[in-house]
Structures are given as C-alpha cells and as structure tokens.
Amino acid sequence: MDNGLEERERLLGFEGQERNDLKQRIWKEMKLTWRIAFPSILSRIASFGQILVTQSFLGHVGEIELASFALVQSIFLRFVNGILLGMSSATETLCGQAFGAGHYHMMGIYLQRSWLVDCVTATIMLPVFIFGTPIMNLLGQQKDIAETGGVISLWLIPFVYNFVFSLTIQMFLQAQLKNMIIGWLSTASFLLHVLMSWIFVSELDLGIAGAMGSLNISAWLNIIGLFVYIFCGWCPDTWKGFTSAAFTDILPVIKLSISSGVMICLELWYNSILVLLAGYMKNATVAISAFSICLNVSAFQLMIFLGFLGVAVGAGMQSTVAFVNLGSYYFVGVPTGVLLAYVANLGVTGLWIGLLGGIVIQTIILSFIIWRTDWDDQVNKASQRLNKWLLKPSEKSDRSSPNM
Template sequence: MDNNVEERLLTSEVENASLKERVWIESKKIWRVGFAGIIARVTQFGIIVVTQSFIGHINELDLAAYAIVQTIGVRFVNGILLGMASATETLCGQAFGAGQHHMMGIYLQRSWIVDFVTATILLPVFIFATPIFKLLGEEEDIATEAGHISLWFIPFIYNFVFGLTIQMYLQAQSKNMVIAWLSAFSFCFHVLLSWIFVSKLSLGIPGAMGALIISSWLVVIGEFVYILGGWCPLSWKGFTLAAFHDIFPVVKLSISSGIMLALELWYYAILVLVAGYVTDAEVAISAFSICLNINAWEFMIALGFLGASCVRVSNELGSGNAEAAKFSMKVTLVTSVSISLFFSILCLLFGRNLAYLFTSEDEVAAEVSSLSALLALTILFNGIQPVLTGIAIGAGLQTMVAYVNLFCYYVIGVPIGVLLGYVADLKVKGIWIGLICGVVAQTLVLGFLILRVDWNEQVKKASDRLNRWLLKPEEESNHSSNSA
C-alpha cells in the first residue's frame, strides 16, 4: 500500500478512535520508524564493541589505547557528524510531512557536502593523536599506542559522512528497514571476519581494525545501491547542482545540531579522559570504557526512539498537526522508559559477567562490577533524555538544546565528577556520579522547556522554513547535472 494512502487511512482512524486505539495506532507509527533504527544502531555500534572485545583479549595496553581513541577521538568526531546529520533528519522529516518529497534528495546531498568537509577538517584529531594525548596528560605508553591505533580510524570515520545522513533521509520516509538488514548482515560478517583475522590468522591490531573498516563500509555501499537503484523514486531525482543552492542556511542548522549532540557525546569522552589521571590508569580507563560501551550499546536503542520521536514530531509539524505531535511525544516517552527499565534491571543482575566479554583481567572485571549500580541508573535515564532530544530536533530547537547541554554537562556534571573523583577520593565512582548529575539536570531542564513549547508556533516555523528553502521541480532541473 502507498505510504500516503496508508497515512490518510491511519489519520481517519485516529479521529474516531478511543485513547487505547490511538496509543496502538501511534505505537505502530513509532515502531515502523524506531524498530529499524534500533536494529541499525545496535548492530552498527556493535561492530565497534566487537572490535574492542577482540582487542581486549590481545593485551591490556591495546585495550586501554583503543578505548581512549574510540571513546575520545571517535566520539569527538562522531558527535559532531551525528549532530550535523540531525539537520538532515529535521529537514527531510518536515519536507516529507509537507509532501515536498523531491527536496529530500537535495537536503541529503547538501548534508554530504557539509559533513565531508567537516570530517576532513577534523582529521588532525587522528593524525596527531599521540601528542594530543600526551599534552592532555595521559601515560606515555597509552598515548603512544593510541597514536598507532588512531590512524586506522581515519577510513572508518568517513563512513559516518554518508551512513548517518542516509539513515536519517530514509528514516524520514519510513524506508529505513533496508538499513536494519544491511547493518545486521554487516555485524554478523564483522564477527566472522574479526575471528578469522585476529583469532585464526593472529593479525593483531591490523586484523581487528581492518575488519572494522571493511564491515562499516559494507553498510554504506549497500545504502548507495538502494538509493541509486531506484527504490526512492519520489525523493531521489539524481545528483544535482541544486545541492549547492541555499547551502549556508543548512550549514547554520547543521552547526547548531552538531554542537547540540557533540556536547553530549564529548561529555562522556571527557570523563574517560579524567579517569586516565587516577591511580592505575590502565585499569580505570579500561573499566570505565567498558561500562560506557555497555551503556552506549543500550543507548543505541534509545537513539532509535530519538529518531522515531524526531521523525514523528517533524512529520506532524510539517503537515500542520500540533496535537498529533504532542501525543506522539507522550507515547514514545513511555515506550522508551519501559525498555530502559528492563535493561537497567539486567545490568544490576549480570554486571560482573558482562565485563568478561571485553577483558580477561580480573582486576578490570572487578572494577566494572563495582560500577554496575551506577551503570544501571545511567541506562534508566537513557530512556528519557534521548526522546526529549529527539522531540527538540523534530521541532528544530537544536540551538536551545545546545545551550542546555553546555550548562548541564560542563557547568554541573564535569565539576561534580572532578570534585567527587579527586577531592572526595571516590575515583571512577565519583566521576560517574558527576556524569549522572549532569544527565539528571539536562533531563529536568529539557522536560521543562518542552512543556512550555508553543506547538502551534512550531507548526508555523516549520512551514516558513520549508517554504523559504523550497525549490520547485522545474527550478531544481535548472540546477541539475546529469542524473545518477
């Protein structure tokens, strides 16, 4: 059934439905977007986690070096690119809701240009990783090994430029199930390839990182085949010079989005960096990064709901329905919190056992076990905060969220973590308590701000934005080069 026809039928159902039926209808819409996004994000991040697991069984130094590059360097760049790609999510979601399908492909190409240039500007983070980490005060051997590993991440980060933006483009039109299948296949392939390269051929770090690069780019190649192969006929009209038209407003929105999510992802990275200054840094960094990766893996589920809330809110705002946007927000929030509560309980029950998936060192596993209660609490908040962020993205409120993240994380969270970790001598536990304080503050402030949002005003702003950047099909053709 055509998506537009089905959408009209669902809208007709909602008008005459009871509350229970409305929740069921909205849940179907959320899961149509969210399920594929969850599978895609869990498996794509799983590739990074599997790589860490194989490296962790090589030796403790390599594990600490990989952890610090992945948690600080990769998270630094990914935070910017993911945030900038969320501008694609806002624009494509609102364009789809307004029926401006042909603009979606143009927005996608504009995001490729902006993100590719940004990724290239950020390359020094990996090229000069050793002196950067030494300057930040990390131990000599960890910084040196991190410099070797970081070079392997350069081809890996460029998959973010295309992978993140295409995922949001497809997600906005409920066509992201293909990404879920590609990601799931890539994850299984990566486990097999890593086992062959590391365990059987004993290729060590080159084998583990080579498998990471190959597996991550498989998804991007598959996505290009899907788009260029004609499976998005309404939204993809081929490569066009129209992508360079009105690019600076998109850059502005992308920068706001990039700052918003980057501040959030860097927050965790900075706390890992701080953990590197405690006694026995290798154990501290390894344990903290293992906990953060477990948290981040579950956070991929929350990001699925972030994407779902963003798409549903932006679609409804684009179609002029403020009440539907608010109702979707409530259903998504309840669903996400319920799932995070389930995983939080699992973490409390099996905290120590999870550590042995990433390390053979009893000392590291013991440290992970001691952090399991804090990890469980953090996972619980994963069910709330990302959904609120997704709602803000869908409404185009990235700049406001950036200010909230800056204040809550860096004025509240980091200072509390440093004080508890070093002054109160709670070490890694103190650092993590500071992390939670920042997340709690952010959740409360975002909740307060969203409650005060005038959704009818957001409908008007979405309409103004789309009309201002709209190119009619005949205008687009004047800017076009040969179609792909």
C-alpha cells in the first residue's frame, strides 16, 4: 500500500509539473505572439483608419463626394492595392525564410528587388487613375459621381506610390521582429491625418483637396520615417546599402510576386465587384455609400485579426490560395449575391449575404488545406528556394546580371 501511495503521489506530482510547464509554455508563446502581432495590428488599424477618416470628412463635404470616394476607393484603389499588396507579400515570404535561415544580408536585396517590381507595377496601373471619369462612365455609373470620382482618383496617385514602400518595408521589418517602429509611425501618421483633415476640411473648407492632401502628406511622412529607420543604422545586419545585386535573379521574384498578387487581388476585388454592383441599384448614391461603409467597417475589424495571421504567404502557398479564392468568391459568392440582390429583390442585403457565403466557403477549404499540409515538406521547399537564390556577401558586388 505504501509503495502504491508513493507511486500515485509521484505520478500526481509529475502531472502537476507537466501542467505547470504547459501553462508556462502557453504564457511564453502568448507573449511572443503579442510582441509580434500587436505592432502589426496597430499598423493595419492606423493605415486603414486613414481611409475611413478621409471618407468621413468627405461625407461632410457632400453626398456626391462621399459616394465618389467610396466608388474610387472600393474599385480603383482596392484594385491597385490588391495587386501591390499581393506582389509585396513575396517580400514577406522571402525575407521571413531568409531571416529564419540566417541569410540576413539577402533581406535587403529582396527588399530592393520588391521596390523595383512594385514601382514598375504601380506605374503600369496609373491609367486607371488618370482616366478615372471615362472608366466610370464606361461602367455605367452616374455622371456626377463619375466626374467627382475622376478628380478624387487623380489625388490618389501619390498615395498609390506610398504602397510601393510601405507594404514592402513593413514585411521586411516584421520578418526580423522590428515591427514596433511600424506600429508607432503608423499611429503617429494616423493622428496627424486626423488633425490635418480637421484643419483642411472643417476649418479651411478646402473640400476634396483638403481631405486628399491630408491623406497624401500623412502617408508619405510615415514612409520618410521608415526610410530614416532603415538607412540610418537600425537594421545593420539586413540593410547593407543599395546594390546592383537587386537587379539579379529578378525573374523568380516576379513569378512569386505575380502568384501572390493574384491571390490577394481575387480576395480584394471580390468586395470591389459587389460595390460596383451596388452602383446599378436604384438610388445608387445611397446604395454605394451604405455598402462601402459597411465593407470598410468590416475590414477595419478584420485588421485586428490580420495581425495574427502570415501562414499561406509564409509557406509560399500563394498559387493554391489563388485557386481557392477564385472558386469561393467568383463561382459562389458573386453569383449568389447577384441572384439574391436582383432576382430575389433583397438589394444590398442580398449582396452582403453573397459576400458572407463566399467567405465561409473559403474559410472551410483553407482550414482543410492547412490541416492536411505536410509542414516538413514545406520546410524542405523553402530551403531549396533560399539556396537557389542565395548570394554570398562577397558575391553581391560581383554579380551584375542574371547570367553571370
């Protein structure tokens, strides 16, 4: 009996120790997760908050201005942002894997390559904003909304180029756990934007120029702050200065960027198409504004959860997710929304139900894919990719073309 009692006490003590160890591991993991996620959440909320603030102040200017901005932001800006965000996520994949492998010098090279690819892409997309009014007229939107939207779209051109640097730098710094600076600078930029919008729109009555000017100024001040942080020595291991190596092996980066771009675009354009469909309803001004505001509020809440997420992108599974998005959103969500809105006469409610249906299908499929993924195999693929594109520090100045 004594031996049995001792054995039981020993086992209970062991189990208690295991529970304590588990609690400690969970607590340690939670602290690490919040350390990484909180600045990312802060940055995403602040960045998206600038769009909401601009929309809010334009709502005080007039109904047409509000509806026009909602249409331009939901279609044009989301269209280009989807492309640039997707292509920039290649930076997240490459920098994250390079940091994990200890190839720190490659991260600065990947960042510069992404700048080149994204800058060229943004320039190619400029006609979307330059010819905003004709495009919206071609899409059958109201004349007054199309004309005002054309003015707003021109103001968004500097903001588009802000994406080239903000998205890539954020992923570059986040990969090396230096994202706290992103959170603070984004928050400061957001607060400055609120102040300038109030001064320019409410006090000086500058209308569209005041709201859009404030958006551009605050966004670019944030970029300048990030440049100072990177160039002035706070990333000594990962930023070695500008190098011609950024022009080498750029084709594989373009391929990965395109697959990333398709993945994100299919997701962001999904909302844009539904906003566009809202523009064909009776009383389009109210329908567009209402649906866009609902989407922006929903997306604002989503920013919190996006700070915790980097799985498909970090593993380089962008192509797979692109096919999932295509099927879930465009073969299920959009047709369902159209049928409910125009055939069942549910209006905006029908579009919203269709949107949610596509998201539910996507979530189920992606959850199954992640559950079935062989992560050891993903590690091997990442290692092969890194070794293939690796430039040793001594090679950076020697290689000036992909064929060398």
